[in-house]
Amino acid sequence: MAYELYYWPGIQGRGEFVRLALEDAGADYKDVARTQAGMAAMMTMLADKSASRPPFAPPFLRHGRQVIGQVANILLYLGPRLGLSPRGQADRLFAHQLQLTVTDLVAEVHDTHHPVGNGLNYEDQKPEARRRAQEFRGSRIGKYLGYFERVLAANRKGGAWAVGSDATYVDLSLFQVVEGLRYAFPRAMAKQERHWPRLVAVHDRVSTRPRIAAYLASPRRIPFNEDGIFRRYEELDG
Amino acid sequence: MAYELYYWPGIQGRGEFVRLALEDAGADYKDVARTQAGMAAMMTMLADKSASRPPFAPPFLRHGRQVIGQVANILLYLGPRLGLSPRGQADRLFAHQLQLTVTDLVAEVHDTHHPVGNGLNYEDQKPEARRRAQEFRGSRIGKYLGYFERVLAANRKGGAWAVGSDATYVDLSLFQVVEGLRYAFPRAMAKQERHWPRLVAVHDRVSTRPRIAAYLASPRRIPFNEDGIFRRYEELDG
Numbered sequence: 515m516a517y518e519l520y521y522w523p524g525i526q527g528r529g530e531f532v533r534l535a536l537e538d539a540g541a542d543y544k545d546v547a548r549t550q551a552g553m554a555a556m557m558t559m560l561a562d563k564s565a566s567r568p569p570f571a572p573p574f575l576r577h578g579r580q581v582i583g584q585v586a587n588i589l590l591y592l593g594p595r596l597g598l599s600p601r602g603q604a605d606r607l608f609a610h611q612l613q614l615t616v617t618d619l620v621a622e623v624h625d626t627h628h629p630v631g632n633g634l635n636y637e638d639q640k641p642e643a644r645r646r647a648q649e650f651r652g653s654r655i656g657k658y659l660g661y662f663e664r665v666l667a668a669n670r671k672g673g674a675w676a677v678g679s680d681a682t683y684v685d686l687s688l689f690q691v692v693e694g695l696r697y698a699f700p701r702a703m704a705k706q707e708r709h710w711p712r713l714v715a716v717h718d719r720v721s722t723r724p725r726i727a728a729y730l731a732s733p734r735r736i737p738f739n740e741d742g743i744f745r746r747y748e749e750l751d752g
Numbered sequence: 753m754a755y756e757l758y759y760w761p762g763i764q765g766r767g768e769f770v771r772l773a774l775e776d777a778g779a780d781y782k783d784v785a786r787t788q789a790g791m792a793a794m795m796t797m798l799a800d801k802s803a804s805r806p807p808f809a810p811p812f813l814r815h816g817r818q819v820i821g822q823v824a825n826i827l828l829y830l831g832p833r834l835g836l837s838p839r840g841q842a843d844r845l846f847a848h849q850l851q852l853t854v855t856d857l858v859a860e861v862h863d864t865h866h867p868v869g870n871g872l873n874y875e876d877q878k879p880e881a882r883r884r885a886q887e888f889r890g891s892r893i894g895k896y897l898g899y900f901e902r903v904l905a906a907n908r909k910g911g912a913w914a915v916g917s918d919a920t921y922v923d924l925s926l927f928q929v930v931e932g933l934r935y936a937f938p939r940a941m942a943k944q945e946r947h948w949p950r951l952v953a954v955h956d957r958v959s960t961r962p963r964i965a966a967y968l969a970s971p972r973r974i975p976f977n978e979d980g981i982f983r984r985y986e987e988l989d990g
Contacts, residue, residue, distance in 0.1 A: 566906050567846045570853045570899050580842055584852040591845060604818055607829060608805045614822040614852075615808045621859060629867050629880065631887030642867065642880045649869030661808050668804050 517543035517592075520556045521573035525742035526694075526735075528585050528620065529573040531613075534686040535589060537729040539596035545734070547572075586613040589683045598686070600678035609677045612665065612684045616691060619658045623698065624743050626650045626750055636740075636747070647750035651702040655695065659710045662688060666712035675716065681723070688713060689720035694744035699751045755781040755830075758794045759811035763980035764932075764973075766823050766858065767811040769851075772924040773827060775967040777834035783972070785810075824851040827921045836924070838916035847915045850903065850922045854929060857896045861936065862981050864888050864988055874978075874985070885988035889940040893933065897948045900926060904950035913954065919961070926951060927958035932982035939989045 517536060521529030523545075536543045546552035556572065559565070559581070569583030575591070582588050590610050593599030599606050629646040630639040662676070671679040676688060692713065695703045707714050720726055729735055738744055755774060759767030761783075774781045784790035794810065797803070797819070807821030813829070820826050828848050831837030837844050867884040868877040900914070909917040914926060930951065933941045945952050958964055967973055976982055 563902065564906065566908055567842070567849075568899075568902060568906065569849075570856075570896075580845075582845060582849065584849045587845060587849045587852055590848070604805070607818075607820060607825060610828070611805075611807075611820065611822045611825045614825055614855075617852075618808075618859070621856070625863065625867075629863075630883045631891070633887055633891050639883075642883065645868045645877075645880065649871055653869070653871050658808075661806075664801065664806060668802065668806065670804055 515578055517541055518546050518576040519543055519573060520546050520552075520559065520576065523548040523553060524736065524739070526690075526738060526744070527573075527742045530690055530736075531585050531616070531683075531687050532573055532575065532588050532592070533734075534690060534726065534729075535592055535596055535598055535683045537734070538681075538686055538723060538725050539598060540725055541596055546576075586610060586617050589613055589687075593683050596683075598681070598683040600680070600682055602678075605678050609682050609684050612662075612676055613687060615658070615661065616684070616687045619654075619691060620743055622650060622654055622658075623694065626698075627745050627747060636745075640749075643747075643750060647699075648752065651699060651752055655699070655702060655706055656709070659706055659713055662691075663710040663713050666716065673712070674719065681720070685716050685720055686726070689717045689726075692717040694738070697738040698744040698746055700746075701751045753816055755779055756784050756814040757781055757811060758784050758790075758797065758814065761786040761791060762974065762977070764928075764976060764982070765811075765980045768928055768974075769823050769854070769921075769925050770811055770813065770826050770830070771972075772928060772964065772967075773830055773834055773836055773921045775972070776919075776924055776961060776963050777836060778963055779834055784814075824848060824855050827851055827925075831921050834921075836919070836921040838918070838920055840916075843916050847920050847922050850900075850914055851925060853896070853899065854922070854925045857892075857929060858981055860888060860892055860896075861932065864936075865983050865985060874983075878987075881985075881988060886990065889937060889990055893937070893940060893944055894947070897944055897951055900929075901948040901951050904954065911950070912957065919958070923954050923958055924964070927955045927964075930955040932976070935976040936982040936984055937989045938984075 519529065519532055547556045567581055569581060573585060574581055574583040575588045582591050600609055626647040627636050627643050629642040636643065665676055666673060675681050676684040757767065757770055785794045805819055807819060811823060812819055812821040813826045820829050838847055864885040865874050865881050867880040874881065903914055904911060913919050914922040
């Protein structure tokens, strides 16, 4: 049974963390809203007052009759099905914990360009964005990336991946975090990366996985742009 | 085996969502950092570079040898053990999805008083806070509470609780959301509550559960204050 991913069609955004897992596993899936009819279907599902388990916002996944929202929750569901979860229960819970920390980081990245609110354009909150981005570059990026580096260093099962001895959806998400931060904050990231060699190594290993490499080279991978989560605004990179 | 909760001792904050679940279940637990020695133990655990599954930040839970971080993840673990999760797998995943949406709301509440960054005091980001709070009151509170109301209306198993036919940790969290928003934004909430009767009813039902009522009347319930997530600043309530 094919997976149906519902997400905004013009951006990587939060949906990309799910796309990477589906692509790495070679799963049979449809990125529904990338056709006009699919986009209409997504909006209908979001507005459906009779849905018994409605999602709050995209992305959401439909698998058979089940509809699942929230990126980390989708990956919690998909992980074991795609062979991208660690084996033991304690490791599974820890992988999910790491994914929730990625979620927190992604929300903070979003707020560097939208510190006042989503209802306003970036242009209407530029002074606030400049201050928030300065704080983010100065004290948040390092805190998050240093944490992931520490997790990699403390993994007793090899250390090549975040949890256990094999790649999981967490590693795919860490790849995306590094890619996104490089795009949005190239100067700040150049300085950061020297400190986190294990994290950069995970990024590199993920990028050479055959299905990921094929995906990144395909038109299915939407380029970063200034409608997504990771945006390049010169003035926010210090 | 007793549960050990590690969280900042002076605030309800994010730890309160875990406290409410432990209290409602009458669980054997220790709120570790509420003694000086416990606080020192928490800081030691946070700094322990050899920990194989380190938490990013408080709150975290220790149960036997397992250490679990991220509020929603802790509740995912505790729910079935405390009898506060729904029964089926689809409902469990949906309960977790709702908890992650509560997490998002809580982060937005935090950012109404800290829109620039955690490293600065509220006093150093008051103009930004005023703008963000205005956006939050105007377009975010209603979006979140309206979503939870819709979930309650669409629950086909009775409608008294968020998921399934019995109370879960999600309902306890919705209680805390209503309490917190009433404290932080009394004027805005007075207007909001008229629109979301089912949500207010869940709040009221939770508050009269015997163990919750006893907890709220006890010194274990830390009063809301201006170091926590939900803060009352007159100027942010419009």
